[in-house]
Amino acid sequence: MYNSSELILRRGQSCRLTLEFNKPLRDWKSIVFVARTGPSNSTYVNTNVEFPLSSSWSSGMWSAVLESSPGNSLRIIMSSPATAVVGRYDLSVRISVMGQTVTYSLGKFILLFNPWCLDDDVYMANEEERQEYILNDHGVIFMGNENHVTGMGWNYGQFENNILNICLDIMDRSLNYQKDSALDCSQRHSPIYVGRIISAMVNSNDDFGVLEGKWEKDFSDGVDPNSWNGSVEILWKWKNDNYKPVKYGQCWVFAAVMCTVLRCLGIPTRVITNFNSAHNTDGNMVIDMHYDTDGKFLEISDDSIWNFHVWNESWFLRRDLGLYYSGWQVLDSTPQEESQGVHRCGPTSVIAVKEGDIILGYDTPFVFAEVNADRATWVVQKDGSKERAHSDTKYVGQSNQHQHQSSWK
Structure with missing residues (x-):
């Protein structure tokens, strides 16, 4: 193909x-x-x-x-x-x-990688799923909010001209390769390792990767993230501009490009949307919202809740954690927080998130908070003291969706 x-x-x-x-x-x-x-x-x-x-x-x-x-x-x-x-x-x-x-x-x-081979760590037993998560070169990405979900068509294009070579270039331009190319290549047998490298390289933070993120409204010196409808043009542009980060991406663009790269390399991957997605910055599993006594929102905490956030899940064994945690693994290339000093996230076992086993690497507490943090509302008094007014345990993490079948929550 x-x-x-x-x-x-x-x-x-x-x-x-x-x-x-x-x-x-x-x-x-x-x-x-x-x-x-x-x-x-x-x-x-x-x-x-x-x-x-x-x-x-x-x-x-x-x-x-x-x-x-x-x-x-x-x-x-x-x-x-x-x-x-x-x-x-x-x-x-x-x-x-x-x-x-x-x-x-x-x-x-x-x-x-070979999802058709029983002994490969990315082996997927179901042929219908292999067709969807490796061979399907187009899909629908869900956006909007939990009450009004919209779908956007996307051309992953993982088999198109030169895309495979660009995906291999992505690995060869990583910080790990620059530091010790022989050691880096020797670890490329592992989908855990490759997934983590790609998660760092799809965003341009730290390593001049594929896409530069921007969340303000002025995109005049690049492309509005809402204008993209496929990964091929983005990857070609990155290569043709001598590997200069492409402007601009937001979460669904990062996730779609990473889906293209991982499917191209043979790792089964899907695009996931989480509605009311929490961004917990201090690791306490609580999204803190502060208001003054007049009800005005105060920007005291960097915590936030997004209408929706889009990431990837890839399918492979977790020999590092124990085989119980195998299966779908969260990988997120949107630059939110640093993981071991680099903007990347995962692979995080979905089973670990569902079980609340947040001591496991990589980045399990962060992903757990995205789908399951409590939303705490605080009133800040004039003297600076804080009083918890409300705690909502159900708001965060609604209606996770991807194209093939309903996902986890």
């Missing part, structure tokens, strides 16, 4: 290679394939893999099996493990024959 002439593979699947020679290959001592991703000087085993041509299969490892050798050719079945690093690869072969060893470059390929 990718509009690309490049070889694109999903990890954990096999593909056939045919090596053509100008004469029959006899008496070869060894044939070794080398698949390399990331910087050439990387010493990480999973970014520079050597595997010999053999007659038997090696489950869970890179392997090349000789299928047949008609005439002057070798037909080979190559397969990657379901835990392989995703990204751009160089493939070469080293052939030792009659005391001589020669290395041939075979070309490049791109390796992606």
Whole structure:
């Protein structure tokens, strides 16, 4: 489905290679394939893999099996493990024959996450859901308020021309890659890691990522967030302007672009809208609203409640938390609060949020507050003392919606 002439593979699947020679290959001592991703000087085993041509299969490892050798050719079945690093690869072969060893470059390929593969952390069992959350290139994003929900059509366009390469560029421009490119690439086997990188890179805070956010009304030096109707134009513009942040995005634009990137890389993803969404800045799970004795609103706290907020949920295992917390994970690229010093959010296990297990990483207390904080109303007396006038436990987190089926609350 990718509009690309490049070889694109999903990890954990096999593909056939045919090596053509100008004469029959006899008496070869060894044939070794080398698949390399990331910087050439990387010493990480999973970014520079050597595997010999053999007659038997090696489950869970890179392997090349000789299928047949008609005439002057070798037909080979190559397969990657379901835990392989995703990204751009160089493939070469080293052939030792009659005391001589020669290395041939075979070309490049791109390796992606594989939700169809049982052993992949992003495996999704239901084919209808795979069609929706990986292959569907358009959708509806819900906006408005809880009493008046409107839908907006969006072209995700994850298979369109050059989008996959731009998604790989996004990873290669992250702060982690700049700091230690070999270490960064070696961790790209994990959807937890990749999701967190993309969450930081879709906004431009900290790292000159894809989109610059703006919530005031003057968008004259860029594009009004309400004018976008697809991700492709935004991603193309970022690349064509030499990776200068695109102006402007708001929450649904950030979420839609991140949905495009994650689906493109093979991580099942959907766009979620939460109505009456809380933004808790001090981690106390309470949105504090202050009024003076005349009923005038006072801007004492940075806490706020948005009519709606849009984020993503992606589907994968949580080996870091325990498999109970696997399944849908919240990822939010709208720059709200810093997480470990960078504007990003997640992945936060939806099950952890539902269970109130807020001690778990990443950013579970923040997401829990978005859907479940109490709204406290305070009256501030003339002498500065505060008195709690009202507490509402039901207001925040109404009618979470996404396109496929009703979501969680």
